[in-house]
Amino acid sequence: xxxxxxxxxxxxxxxxxxxxxxxxxxxxxxxxxxxxxxxxxxxxxxxxxxxxxxxxxxxxxxxxxxxxxxxxxxxxxxxxxxxxxxxxxxxxxxxxxxxxxxxxxxxxxxxxxxxxxxxxxxxxxxxxxxxxxxxxxxxxxxxxxxxxxxxxxxxxxxxxxxxxxxxxxxxxxxxxxxxxxxxxxxxxxxxxxxxxxxxxxxxxxxxxxxxxxxxxxxxxxxxxxxxxxxxxxxxxxxxxxxxxxxxxxxxxxxxxxxxxxxxxxxxxxxxxxxxxxxxxxxxxxxxxxxxxxxxxxxxxxxxxxxxxxxxxxxxxxxxx
Numbered sequence: 001x002x003x004x005x006x007x008x009x010x011x012x013x014x015x016x017x018x019x020x021x022x023x024x025x026x027x028x029x030x031x032x033x034x035x036x037x038x039x040x041x042x043x044x045x046x047x048x049x050x051x052x053x054x055x056x057x058x059x060x061x062x063x064x065x066x067x068x069x070x071x072x073x074x075x076x077x078x079x080x081x082x083x084x085x086x087x088x089x090x091x092x093x094x095x096x097x098x099x100x101x102x103x104x105x106x107x108x109x110x111x112x113x114x115x116x117x118x119x120x121x122x123x124x125x126x127x128x129x130x131x132x133x134x135x136x137x138x139x140x141x142x143x144x145x146x147x148x149x150x151x152x153x154x155x156x157x158x159x160x161x162x163x164x165x166x167x168x169x170x171x172x173x174x175x176x177x178x179x180x181x182x183x184x185x186x187x188x189x190x191x192x193x194x195x196x197x198x199x200x201x202x203x204x205x206x207x208x209x210x211x212x213x214x215x216x217x218x219x220x221x222x223x224x225x226x227x228x229x230x231x232x233x234x235x236x237x238x239x240x241x242x243x244x245x246x247x248x249x250x251x252x253x254x255x256x257x258x259x260x261x262x263x264x265x266x267x268x269x270x271x272x273x274x275x276x277x278x279x280x281x282x283x284x285x286x287x288x289x290x291x292x293x294x295x296x297x298x299x300x301x302x303x304x305x306x307x308x309x310x311x312x313x314x315x316x317x318x319x320x
Contacts, residue, residue, distance in 0.1 A: 003033040003085065004104050004170065007077035009070050010091035011041040016217060018050050023095040025059060034100060036060040037080055039073040047091075071182040071191040074166070078176050087170040088192075093124065093214040103170040106158075106209045111172075118204040119196070121161075121169035122212035123154050132221060135291030138283060144275065144296060147250065150208050161208040162200065166192040168214045175199060185315060189235030197243060222294055226302040233306020238315040254304030272296045 006024060010017055017038070024036060038051050038060055054060045063080060065073045078086060087103055089095060106120040125140075126133040139145040146152025151165045169192075176182075179198040182191045196206060219225040233254065240247050257264055276293035280286050 002035040002083045004087055004100060005035050005037060005077075005081035005083045005085070005173075006087045006089060006100055007037045007039060007074070007081065008089055008091050009039045009041065009073040009077065010043065010047055012043045012045045012047060013091035014043070014046040014050055016092040017047055019094055020089065020091050021051070021054055021060065024089070024100070025054075026097070035082055037077055038062045039076050040064050041068065041070070041073050042066045067184075069184060069187040071184045071186055071188070074182045074191065075184065078173060078181055081173060084173050085170055086173040086176070088166040088168075089214060090167040090216065092217040093167055094217075095214055096212065099168075099212060099214065100170075102209065102212045106207065106212070107170055107172070110158075110207045114205065116203060116205045117207055118172045118175040118199060119164055119169055119206045120209050121150070121164035121206065122209045122214065123150055124165075124167055124214050124216035125154065126218050127215050130220065131288060132291050133218075134285070135288040135295060136218060136225075138279065138285070138288060139292055139295045139299075142279065145299070154213070155208060155210050157210050159208050159210075161206050163193050163196045164206045164208065167216060168212070175204060178202070186235070186238060187315075189231060190239050194239060194242070197239075197246070222291075222298050225295070226298045229299050229302035230306035230309070233303040233308075234310035234313075234315075235306075236303075237307045237310025241311070241314065251307070254300050255307050257300060258304040258308060269297075 008017070008020060021036070021038075036059065040048055040051065040062060042064065048062065048064070051060070051062050055062050061080070063076060065076050074088065077088070085104060085107065087100055089099075103120055103122075107117070110117045110120060126136045128134050128137065140152035141154050143153075149163070150161050176195065179195065179202065181195075183194050186194055200206075219228050236251060240251065257268060273293060276289060276296060280289045280292055
């Protein structure tokens, strides 16, 4: 039995999947101790063709899932994984050397210290290949950019975290099964936070591992970023509909901004302008000002619109 399984859920990732798989394979010090599953969500591009080249070399297993949604593909990974430790990484991520080894060792270390630990994971950062990506990395590492979550902010020390996103995480598989797996009603949005919240309600905990970041090829321009933030806003609204007790004033701020836009607009734009300018000057990267300022506006407004849409449309009645 392999020591750990890595699962990659993908859809139309022809441009990214090869680099992701190569980063995993070159990072295994003892390949026989690990297995890689690729769960393809019925891609319409050349993703499967690219993956099959690795299958021929008997390095990975490819499973086709025709049911739309990341959650259902993650549940297939849970079912198919041969090991008791199951890691997830996104297809548009590149793993650092010894990524999986670090996750396994981190899990074993903290599990011995605290039996409530059921998952460990790390952060992510965009590649520094364009001005937009440089600005995105700066933006995400601020409270107003990512709410200080491990999904965007970078931390220097290991710490307990309320949630670990599935682009860089390792779970004790039986605990996923214990809480019923990923909620397929959520489709492809916020399914990972939903899982960790159900685990936390049972008293389980999660450990963030500093220094084991993946390079994440996030949305590469403002338009696609805004669309993604709209989607995230929908997911947040659906999550709060399912768990009203998780409602927090901070989550409602984007909606308040939208509904009171005429009144709040002058103050909001002035504050974000000054804050963005201060941020880039402090980092001595004035050339990033336009992108940083635009990222704050785009993220907050698109997220708020997504939340409004999500509260109006009940996810459990409208499926993909």
